[in-house]
Amino acid sequence: MNLFRYQSLGSTALVFAGALVLSLSFFAISLWEFSRTEADDRARTVQLAEAFVKQYATSHSEDMPLPAAFRRMGLENFLQTRVGDTAHAPMKIRVPGPPGRELGFTESSSHVAQKISKIAESKDVAIQHELRIENSKVIGRSIFPTIASSDVCVSCHNRELGEDVYQAGDVMGAFVVESDLTGYVVRSLAYSGVAFGLILLVYQFLAIRENRRTRAIVQLESEVQLERQRREAEAYSNFVLSHDSLTGLVRRSVFMEKLRSECSECLEHGFYLALVDLDDFKSINDSMGHDAGDALLIAVGDRLQKIAMGAAGLAARLGGDEFAILLPKSVHFPTTDSIGSKIVELVRQEVNHNNFSIRPRCSVGLIACGPGDFHNTKSLLKYADAALYVAKNSGKNQYCQFDDQVLKDLKRRSLITNALPKAIRNDELEVALQPKVCLSSGAPIEFETLARWNLDSKSVSPAEFVRIAEETGSILDLDLATLTKGARFAAATSHVIGAPVRISSNVSALGFRTPHIAEKIATCLDRAGFPADCLTIEVTESVLVENIASANESLSSLRASGVRIALDDFGAGYSSLQYLQQLVFDEIKIDRSFLQNITEDNEKHFLFLKIVEMAKGLNKEVVVEGIETQAQLDLALSSGARLGQGYLFSQPMNRTECLDYLQRSVGQQTRSQLG
Known part of the structure; x- marks a missing residue:
């Protein structure tokens, strides 16, 4: 759950940053687009005013020069058409000359004055646009150099200045057109803030839903994991209870249940039951130690398991050094002799443990149960044990099949x-x-x-x-x-x-x-x-x-x-x-x-x-x-x-x-x- 919380916090931070970037991007693009539109509008206004002035100047003779103030009057006339137009920012126009050579208007902004001086000195006629914050306002400004394009303009300016200052083609001043974009910027910031908030709200809504879904998934996964662990623990517990910890073979209870199942079913081919007991196992424990005895039990268990698995049977450790095998009759083991000889031969193979060479021997008691034969588990085990008893008392290291003579001996012994x-x-x-x-x-x-x-x-x-x-x-x-x-x-x-x-x-x-x-x-x-x-x-x-x-x-x-x-x-x-x-x-x-x-x-x-x-x-x-x-x-x-x-x-x-x-x-x- 801590990991889940950390992941949620990380996701929230990323969404917050993304929403902020989107909002600021919206604001920047909107401001750029609006300022560009305003710059175009300022340019058109100046072009119209300039055309008016040229037209007026053309209709007058050189003896009647056009004063510079008339230019402002023309520009202001065009600005009247913008009054009440909420689609555009408020606009101001002035026509200052270079500092010291003003004709009726002195530029109050030192920044603009310096700009005009540089334009006049360099005779740069390119239009300059800028966006600045001045006096707590956002100002969009365009500076259009004014050129002495005719002799009338040159003579008029020189007459006003009282000396020959300008020649045709000189920069005599500039149209300075300013748009107050503060209101638009405020509105754009407000819109961006609203967008930012909406994005966060939508994310929060989606996150709540996702968290609920995720928590439900996590809870489901936890329940599944707990159930899996419970089943695994139960399976392990059942395995421990049903299997011998030393040899890994099934215990007596599991073997008896399998034997009861075999006895209750009418099998097509029948089955064999073999009891296997190690000969002189105690002497191995006493002479070589219990570690050697355990190693021998493990080796014998593996060998009997190999026989059982190869014939779809079941091998078990009944206790101590006594084992049992249940095998169906098949082509692998068609007779009790084939099973008995196989067990005795496999068990007596050498076992090496800690530089000890152990040559185990075993006695085997066998009984065959044919198709349709009815036996209960107690009688089968008793008969197999009787055969094992005969094998032990006949010299060990051999097998014995239960038959009429063994039954007679069993009755005598009983x-x-x-x-x-x-x-x-x-x-x-x-x-x-x-x-x-x-x-x-x-x-x-x-x-x-x-x-x-x-x-x-x-x-x-x-x-x-x-x-x-x-x-x-x-x-x-x-x-x-x-x-x-x-x-x-x-x-x-x-x-x-x-x-x-x-x-x-x-x-x-x-x-x-x-x-x-x-x-x-x-x-x-x-x-x-x-x-x-x-x-x-x-x-x-x-x-x-x-x-x-x-x-x-x-x-x-x-x-x-x-x-x-x-x-x-x-x-x-x-x-x-x-x-x-x-x-x-x-x-x-x-x-x-x-x-x-x-x-x-x-x-x-x-x-x-x-x-x-x-x-x-x-x-x-x-x-x-x-x-x-x-x-x-x-x-x-x-x-x-x-x-x-x-x-x-x-x-x-x-x-x-x-x-x-x-x-x-x-x-x-x-x-x-x-x-």
Whole structure:
């Protein structure tokens, strides 16, 4: 609005100046035209008077000269015709001679007198016109030199002067004719002022109209601009709300709406739904940093977007490292195999970030929906997720299409997911115990408690229901139930055999995310009446990967109560000397994978020996898992390890079998001592 005001002020100044120039121009032209007309009128008057004088002089003889005053009389006679003529300015005529040689008339104006003197001296016969301001009046003046054109005029003037002054052709004086233009000038100025005012009034009127129109336009433009800004802000807000800020892909809500639309329409060719999950993404964040993880997510998002855009589909980031693609069936992707292989191939291309070379991998779950098939979004996502689950558990870095077998597995998984928490609450799980033995004597030192479960009178594999428990959040309840049941059995058995029975029990990394895990374990021991110093808690290195400070705090609290801590499955996952230095533990359990295909002269044997040597150097107890043959036992003994566990000594036993096993072991020890 300030700019608009400045522009208005500038326009007003220009119009004012223009109106002034026009008014003054009108005045100047009008004055020039009038003064020219008056000058012509003065000339005609003088010509008429001169003609009269010549005519009169011709009719008289030389003996009767014409006096100079007669000239004035003739001129004044002609001026009488102008009386009352308002079209002309008042006019005066006089006929002065050169100063000092006047004939009956002395010029009162020194300016005119000087003019006549110069005319007489130079004998210049040209008529002189001038426009002057004299005595507060505007005077238009014409000076006509009078010439001695005849001997009568010469003799007459010389006689009057008393000497021979003039000769024929001399300038004897001048006709001075003056017009008073003051009234006309005043009227012209008045007219110019009126014109000036009218111009300003017209401009003001037009300016008011223009200002109103301009203000209306400005207001309209402002409203349009505000509306445009509002729409842009709304569009940006909608984009931010509907798109992932990191990858630029649509969010889950937009993808679900598109999926619902696809499901509700009877498509001619059908469509595909693919769920994509990055494999081991957390390890990339942990080892390379979250910047590298973000760079990987951006790169994968771009690649999936490229696939979607090339086939008129839609790619989305559902959250974390999980993506989804919705594609119509087309010549580009006629089958689920073509989509799955394309996604896996494109995702695993190398990503470079800050001198890091990342080779991502992904698992893909696919489902095809044909023309006319009716599905709802929840079932489609559930089926695709089931296929993704199979791909993950089949080794990762691959795709899996939803089919009857996947559906069967999904139903099985859903059955276990629903039944397992109830079984835990109802104390329906059983416990199996597998001994840890002294490698040199074979005597049992401790028993590891393992969960067992029968569903509909059929045994469920621990690998199956433990994994589901971890995925559904029931794993801590499962671990604590197993610990409680094992502790109760050990406490009761100790009274039967008359000797303490030690047990070990697993607690998952997910369990250590729960606040007050140490207090929960202590509560289980109190309920079972089992001493804390007869318990070993086995944890995996993933506990440390989650949060080493929090895990160490919980483990230190357990050790303070007398519980031993064992690092389970060492060497199978995130093995690092950093964890060995920072974790408070008493025992290292070497993963069973080290004994598979091991011989005395291969690299596995060398690495196995170094791990045992390192553990003993750290003053930690070593337990070798997976001993199934005498050769493996011999290698374990030769390494210096003291304890072992495996099918060579015993498979997991139920409580009755374990009690018999303990009683036999106690009997053998007693006989050995007696012998």
